[in-house]
Amino acid sequence: MKKIQGSEAIIKSLIEESVDTIFGYPGGAIMPIYDSLYSYQDKINHILTRHEQGAIHAAQGYSRVSGKVGVCFATSGPGATNLITGIADAQIDSTPLVCITGQVPSQLLGTDAFQESDIIGISMPVTKWNYQITSSDEICQIISKAFYIARSGRPGPVLIDITKNAQFSDVIFNYKKCERIRSYHPYPIINDKKIKEASKLINEARKPLILVGQGVLLSNAENELIKFSETTGIPLASTLLGLSAVSCDHKNYVGYLGMHGNYGPNVKTNEADLIIAIGMRFDDRVTGDTTKYAVNAKIIHLEIDPSEIDKIIKTDVAINADAKEALIELNKIVNNNNHDEWINEFRECDKLEFDKIINKEINVVEDKILMADVINRISNLTKGKSIIVTDVGQHQMITSRYYKFKKSNSNITSGGLGTMGFALPASLGAKIGQPKRDVIAVIGDGGIQMTIQELATISQYNIKVKILILNNNFLGMVRQWQELFFDNRYSFTEMKNPNFNIIADGYGIKNNKVENKKDLDKCLKEFINYDGSYLLNVVVEKEENVFPMVPSGESVSNIRLE
Amino acid sequence: MKKRGIYQIKDSDKKVKEYTLSVLTEDKAGLLNHITIIFNRRKLNINSLNVSTTEVKGVSRFTIVVSSTKEKIIKVVNHINKLIDVLAAFLYEEDEIYYQEIALYKLSTKIFLKGDLVEKIIIRKYGAKILKIEEDHIIIQKTGTKVGTQKLYDELKKFGEILEFARSGRVALSKKKRKTVNFIKKLEKTKSNKLNI
Numbered sequence: 001m002k003k004i005q006g007s008e009a010i011i012k013s014l015i016e017e018s019v020d021t022i023f024g025y026p027g028g029a030i031m032p033i034y035d036s037l038y039s040y041q042d043k044i045n046h047i048l049t050r051h052e053q054g055a056i057h058a059a060q061g062y063s064r065v066s067g068k069v070g071v072c073f074a075t076s077g078p079g080a081t082n083l084i085t086g087i088a089d090a091q092i093d094s095t096p097l098v099c100i101t102g103q104v105p106s107q108l109l110g111t112d113a114f115q116e117s118d119i120i121g122i123s124m125p126v127t128k129w130n131y132q133i134t135s136s137d138e139i140c141q142i143i144s145k146a147f148y149i150a151r152s153g154r155p156g157p158v159l160i161d162i163t164k165n166a167q168f169s170d171v172i173f174n175y176k177k178c179e180r181i182r183s184y185h186p187y188p189i190i191n192d193k194k195i196k197e198a199s200k201l202i203n204e205a206r207k208p209l210i211l212v213g214q215g216v217l218l219s220n221a222e223n224e225l226i227k228f229s230e231t232t233g234i235p236l237a238s239t240l241l242g243l244s245a246v247s248c249d250h251k252n253y254v255g256y257l258g259m260h261g262n263y264g265p266n267v268k269t270n271e272a273d274l275i276i277a278i279g280m281r282f283d284d285r286v287t288g289d290t291t292k293y294a295v296n297a298k299i300i301h302l303e304i305d306p307s308e309i310d311k312i313i314k315t316d317v318a319i320n321a322d323a324k325e326a327l328i329e330l331n332k333i334v335n336n337n338n339h340d341e342w343i344n345e346f347r348e349c350d351k352l353e354f355d356k357i358i359n360k361e362i363n364v365v366e367d368k369i370l371m372a373d374v375i376n377r378i379s380n381l382t383k384g385k386s387i388i389v390t391d392v393g394q395h396q397m398i399t400s401r402y403y404k405f406k407k408s409n410s411n412i413t414s415g416g417l418g419t420m421g422f423a424l425p426a427s428l429g430a431k432i433g434q435p436k437r438d439v440i441a442v443i444g445d446g447g448i449q450m451t452i453q454e455l456a457t458i459s460q461y462n463i464k465v466k467i468l469i470l471n472n473n474f475l476g477m478v479r480q481w482q483e484l485f486f487d488n489r490y491s492f493t494e495m496k497n498p499n500f501n502i503i504a505d506g507y508g509i510k511n512n513k514v515e516n517k518k519d520l521d522k523c524l525k526e527f528i529n530y531d532g533s534y535l536l537n538v539v540v541e542k543e544e545n546v547f548p549m550v551p552s553g554e555s556v557s558n559i560r561l562e
Numbered sequence: 563m564k565k566r567g568i569y570q571i572k573d574s575d576k577k578v579k580e581y582t583l584s585v586l587t588e589d590k591a592g593l594l595n596h597i598t599i600i601f602n603r604r605k606l607n608i609n610s611l612n613v614s615t616t617e618v619k620g621v622s623r624f625t626i627v628v629s630s631t632k633e634k635i636i637k638v639v640n641h642i643n644k645l646i647d648v649l650a651a652f653l654y655e656e657d658e659i660y661y662q663e664i665a666l667y668k669l670s671t672k673i674f675l676k677g678d679l680v681e682k683i684i685i686r687k688y689g690a691k692i693l694k695i696e697e698d699h700i701i702i703q704k705t706g707t708k709v710g711t712q713k714l715y716d717e718l719k720k721f722g723e724i725l726e727f728a729r730s731g732r733v734a735l736s737k738k739k740r741k742t743v744n745f746i747k748k749l750e751k752t753k754s755n756k757l758n759i
Contacts (some may be wrong), residue, residue, distance in 0.1 A: 040673060120592060121592075121595065124592070124595060124596050124599060125599050125603065128646065129647075130648040180747045180755045181646065181755060182750045182755065183587070183588055183647055183648055183649045184646045184755055185752065185755040186751075186755065187752040187753065187755065188754055189753055189754050201596070231668070305644070306623075306643070306644075307637070307638060307640035307641055307644045308642070311637060311640075317687050372584055478569070
């Protein structure tokens with residue numbers, strides 16, 4: 001068989017794994033791979049971002065909307081270390097990625113060579129798996145293993161570091177897809193006994209509540225979940241990352257959980273007699289004080305990662321399984337039931353929340369622009385059908401509360417890690433992953449400046465994302481905490497921002513600015529309907545607080561409405 | 563009101579005890595680091611660690627001794643089990659395993675001239691053996707528990723200076739009837755790691 005260069009074998013391996021898009025940034029130690037890529041541009045679309053962090057967040061956005069493995073390239077040393085934040089983000093939010101980094105030639109490893117960093121050591125705690133290839137013979141086998149690991153079980157990021165000599169030396173291309181690894185068991189076998197135990201609890205419960213996590217989206221279990229909820233009549237509440245798995249107008253949907261979630265699902269957690277947690281991990285932003293969480297409830301946990309079971313909350317019945325498979329089994333045996341009275345209790349909570357908070361925020365009489373009002377209008381204008389990418393902070397919580405998602409895989413945000421700077425690059429990746437859908441990035445004035453250079457990527461490739469800056473010239477969430485818990489001491493949270501519109505002009509991106517409420521509707525319509533990338537800088541109230549709020553470390557029952 | 567958070571654990575699980583982890587892994591560079599950072603992250607200090615190849619080619623065994631609460635160590639084991647290259651991690655309390663440690667003592671040859679040291683103490687009382695006799699030093703070897711090797715150390719010290727002393731990590735086997743080869747064969751055949759089952 002004819003030998004090819006290692007770097008070409010890498011590109012061909014990616015093609016074997018159906019990779020059609022790569023986000024990356026070249027440099028010395030990865031040049032052979034980029035040289036091989038040059039000949040395969042008809043098969044692989046490479047997006048040159050302006051920073052490696054941009055590349056990996058773009059790959060995350062791409063993966064989260066498409067369900068495919070996101071791929072990114074970076075060179076050794078600083079190129080590789082710049083990926084770390086994104087890798088940690090993908091790890092905690094279970095996003096399948098394969099990151100390929102160049103490395104100095106193997107004979108220079110450990111010598112502090114130019115642009116050498118021990119990326120295997122550095123990335124170890126934040127990857128699902130990593131491996132350093134030092135010989136071209138390993139390329140095919142390791143890349144196929146990388147994709148298998150990234151996408152199976154609980155997905156996650158894999159980093160493959162490839163020394164320059166392995167890229168240069170020749171190898172026979174013989175690609176076989178990885179089908180199993182004896183030490184890795186990503187397909188748990190469902191325990192029928194547990195399914196029976198769970199269904200007994202489900203059938204007997206009087207106030208059951210389903211908590212929908214991202215696991216539902218990752219296993220494409222949306223339909224099975226709806227069937228389960230409709231059969232049993234059990235209300236559905238969503239975590240931040242579970243948003244959009246259930247349409248917000250479903251009759252059993254009762255809202256969003258957690259620190260800035262809806263009032264009903266938070267307070268009712270402590271009234272429920274059964275919690276059915278599906279593909280979620282009881283993050284502290286969801287549970288608050290765990291000793292005062294779900295105090296009257298038995299717990300059923302459907303979870304693919306066994307290490308998540310009993311990690312935070314002790315379960316009564318744990319089903320270690322893929323969410324979809326477990327729901328299919330449960331749907332076979334659960335009884336028809338309804339819990340309309342119980343759901344009505346949530347609706348009462350909704351009324352209270354509407355009167356105390358929502359009404360004041362979306363029907364503002366004064367001439368001021370509130371974040372909630374902007375997001376509510378966007379939700380209405382897009383009929384809840386756009387892909388919404390959010391950064392981290394007040395705007396993120398407001399968007400999660402006010403955007404009424406109607407389509408699955410539409411909420412892309414940095415949940416577990418809370419990475420400011422995530423949204424702009426993730427949105428361009430999302431648009432490439434779902435080119436036919438509208439993608440709107442909602443970003444604060446702080447977060448956008450962390451990765452603002454990606455406006456150049458958006459401009460160069462004419463990626464039609466809409467960028468909405470909710471601009472209060474403050475690091476709003478930190479300011480809110482300073483107001484509420486630190487005696488109004490606004491320590492380094494106020495910002496003198498650049499003129500975002502001139503910046504957008506500089507990058508050749510159409511833009512507009514809204515400062516008066518009377519212009520808001522017209523400008524939002526133009527923003528939504530424009531065929532191309534568009535940056536809209538909306539100047540909102542300087543000091544707004546996001547409510548409801550479960551103060552950090554307190555019980556979900558102590559959720560504050562004001 | 564029922565409490566169920568992670569901080570509401572049984573009193574017996576809150577007690578710090580010595581646990582032994584036996585971890586079968588693929589023989590892969592860097593895995594040691596991967597395992598130890600799981601302890602570091604929780605600020606758990608490892609008492610002893612032994613890594614060696616097993617009777618099965620390509621498979622290594624880590625034996626890790628650590629003082630921890632049960633609640634914490636179970637999460638550590640779950641986390642180790644999650645590592646891709648780990649075949650299986652087992653958690654044992656002291657009464658569930660057979661275990662030994664080995665200690666080497668380097669003494670000056672001179673102190674052997676003092677009485678019945680060799681016969682009475684080293685051999686009869688402690689079951690230790692003499693590994694090597696050189697002109698100026700002698701090496702003694704004792705296998706046992708940490709308490710036993712420490713006792714011999716203390717006793718030898720009464721006779722004079724101990725030039726050097728080294729103690730190994732623990733090696734342990736479970737009291738269960740399990741054959742490593744068969745266990746690994748089973749892992750290779752199970753459905754839970756097969757694509758498209």
